[in-house]
Amino acid sequence: MSILKILVVDDEPGIRSGVTRILRNFRVDYPFMEEPIEFEVMEAPTGEAGITIIETNIPDILLLDNKLPGIQGIEVLEYIKKKKKDIIVVMITSYASLELAVKATSDGAYDFIPKPFTPQELKSSIENITKRVFLKKMTNKLQDAGKKIRFTFLSILSHELKAPLNAIEGYLKMTKERQLGPNLEDYDGIIDRSLDRIRGMRNLILDLLDLTRVESGKAKRNMADVDLLKVARTAIDTMRPYAIQREVDIELQGVAPLILQADEEEIEIIFNNLVSNAIKYNKEGGTVACNIHKNEGCMIIQVEDSGIGMSQNDIEKIFDDFVRIKNEDTKNISGSGLGLSIVKKLVDNYSGKIEVTSAPGQGSIFKVIIPINQPCL
Amino acid sequence: MKPENITILIVDDDQDYLFQLQAKVRQFGFNTITADGQREAERLIEKVKPDLAIVDLMMEKEDSGFILCYKIKKKYPDVPIIIATGVAAETGIAFDIHDESNRQWIKADRFLEKGIRSELLKEEIFKLLSLTTKE
Numbered sequence: 420m421s422i423l424k425i426l427v428v429d430d431e432p433g434i435r436s437g438v439t440r441i442l443r444n445f446r447v448d449y450p451f452m453e454e455p456i457e458f459e460v461m462e463a464p465t466g467e468a469g470i471t472i473i474e475t476n477i478p479d480i481l482l483l484d485n486k487l488p489g490i491q492g493i494e495v496l497e498y499i500k501k502k503k504k505d506i507i508v509v510m511i512t513s514y515a516s517l518e519l520a521v522k523a524t525s526d527g528a529y530d531f532i533p534k535p536f537t538p539q540e541l542k543s544s545i546e547n548i549t550k551r552v553f554l555k556k557m558t559n560k561l562q563d564a565g566k567k568i569r570f571t572f573l574s575i576l577s578h579e580l581k582a583p584l585n586a587i588e589g590y591l592k593m594t595k596e597r598q599l600g601p602n603l604e605d606y607d608g609i610i611d612r613s614l615d616r617i618r619g620m621r622n623l624i625l626d627l628l629d630l631t632r633v634e635s636g637k638a639k640r641n642m643a644d645v646d647l648l649k650v651a652r653t654a655i656d657t658m659r660p661y662a663i664q665r666e667v668d669i670e671l672q673g674v675a676p677l678i679l680q681a682d683e684e685e686i687e688i689i690f691n692n693l694v695s696n697a698i699k700y701n702k703e704g705g706t707v708a709c710n711i712h713k714n715e716g717c718m719i720i721q722v723e724d725s726g727i728g729m730s731q732n733d734i735e736k737i738f739d740d741f742v743r744i745k746n747e748d749t750k751n752i753s754g755s756g757l758g759l760s761i762v763k764k765l766v767d768n769y770s771g772k773i774e775v776t777s778a779p780g781q782g783s784i785f786k787v788i789i790p791i792n793q794p795c796l
Numbered sequence: 797m798k799p800e801n802i803t804i805l806i807v808d809d810d811q812d813y814l815f816q817l818q819a820k821v822r823q824f825g826f827n828t829i830t831a832d833g834q835r836e837a838e839r840l841i842e843k844v845k846p847d848l849a850i851v852d853l854m855m856e857k858e859d860s861g862f863i864l865c866y867k868i869k870k871k872y873p874d875v876p877i878i879i880a881t882g883v884a885a886e887t888g889i890a891f892d893i894h895d896e897s898n899r900q901w902i903k904a905d906r907f908l909e910k911g912i913r914s915e916l917l918k919e920e921i922f923k924l925l926s927l928t929t930k931e
């Protein structure tokens with residue numbers, strides 16, 4: 420990572436050789452790095468020649484003139500975008516075409532350098548980009564490493580079980596050593612925290628039981644006509660005290676009969692998780708609307724909330740084991756991150772699917788779609 | 797320098813671990829400031845320069861600790877950093893600080909197990925701050 424490759428695409432030989440000369444002995448030093456970064460400059464007089472180089476010897480940074488004899492700089496940019504090449508593009512433009520440069524920036528160019536530029540301008544621009552490239556490589560590297568430790572189920576599980584144990588143990592030691600002084604009341608806070616962690620651990624264990632159920636036992640499945648409204652009502656009633664505590668209002672809509680061939684316990688698990696999430700990730704005074712109906716041979720179970728919502732990026736992750744979204748809104752909410760992964764596995768068993776519509780702060784809609792006449796394996 | 801003139805930044809997203817570690821470090825005689833994640837820590841270091849930082853590895857993301865470490869070192873190259881991690885024990889895969897390729901980008905001064913004994917932790921902190929344990 421000590422050499423970055425730069426490609427200059429410009430039809431003016433003076434610009435190309437100038438860049439090469441200026442960057443030949445240029446180094447970027449970085450407190451975080453053991454060694455400074457140096458540059459290797461490649462040159463191309465046309466967009467076409469540039470693309471050929473990109474195909475064979477991909478640069479980290481591309482300095483791109485827009486006005487070229489053949490294809491234009493913008494087209495090279497589009498090519499890079501289309502092929503999803505990992506290159507940072509800087510447009511070199513004369514002041515006259517600044518407007519174009521701004522457009523280029525919105526098309527994926529990282530920056531632009533106005534022409535003519537002084538050596539210092541070029542250097543400081545390259546320095547900024549280098550830092551960015553470095554950060555990006557570092558994050559990629561971390562992600563690669565992350566994949567390796569992204570983690571077997573058991574290793575996360577032991578981590579998740581150990582964290583509350585450590586916390587509780589720490590609090591017990593503090594109590595034993597009377598670290599907060601002789602007054603019993605002063606320990607109320609840490610006792611409450613310990614109880615919280617125990618509760619979290621119990622929930623995790625309950626989730627695990629659900630999960631083993633899903634994964635171990637098709638043989639044990641007990642298929643029968645299940646009244647979805649009844650199951651939903653039970654789930655809501657069980658959760659009612661929690662909802663009242665959080666000042667969340669729940670309603671259930673659906674016109675009987677809504678009958679599905681299924682294992683009742685599994686349907687309960689689905690409802691419990693969706694409804695508990697809808698309450699848990701809600702706002703004070705919020706609402707949860709549970710709606711069940713039939714549509715085109717499918718049973719649709721929809722749970723809509725007025726809660727904290729989540730980003731598109733989050734939606735893609737939440738069905739994985741142990742995934743919890745960490746941000747300001749979720750900071751004080753505990754959970755194991757298994758709920759939705761269990762729901763997903765169950766719904767898969769019914770050849771169904773789950774759709775999520777959500778945006779941060781805008782509430783969420785979880786929609787479970789299960790075919791009614793699908794022979795269930 | 798005496799411990800009472802030294803400020804240690806502790807960053808962890810497990811509020812209980814944060815609380816307990818803070819209590820320990822205070823017992824050693826240091827001042828503490830705390831942050832419950834990478835983002836808050838970044839805000840804090842804009843305003844305060846700690847004398848040492850203890851950073852959890854997995855916070856908002858699994859690499860939050862590294863990124864934070866990087867940012868602290870960039871702003872304050874002389875501040876020693878301890879990364880506290882539970883990862884090694886659970887996964888058997890450590891981010892080995894002695895591995896040459898890792899050293900290039902991980903700039904922590906120490907990696908410590910989260911469950912480490914108080915005395916050991918104290919010793920490491922004193923060592924990094926070049927203090928003697930015997931006052």
Ligand SMILES: Nc1ncnc2c1ncn2[C@@H]1O[C@H](COP(=O)(O)OP(=O)(O)OP(=O)(O)O)[C@@H](O)[C@H]1O
Nearest residue numbers: 696697700728737743744754755756757758759783
């Ligand atoms: N209705 C919702 N609104 C906003 N975020 C949600 C909602 N449902 C789930 N999430 C997000 O998805 C994550 C994963 O949910 P999941 O139910 O799998 O785990 P959990 O609720 O954290 O733990 P548990 O296993 O105890 O249910 C949650 O941590 C939360 O961030």
Ligand SMILES: [Mg+2]
Nearest residue numbers: 696754758759
């Ligand atoms: Mg949940």
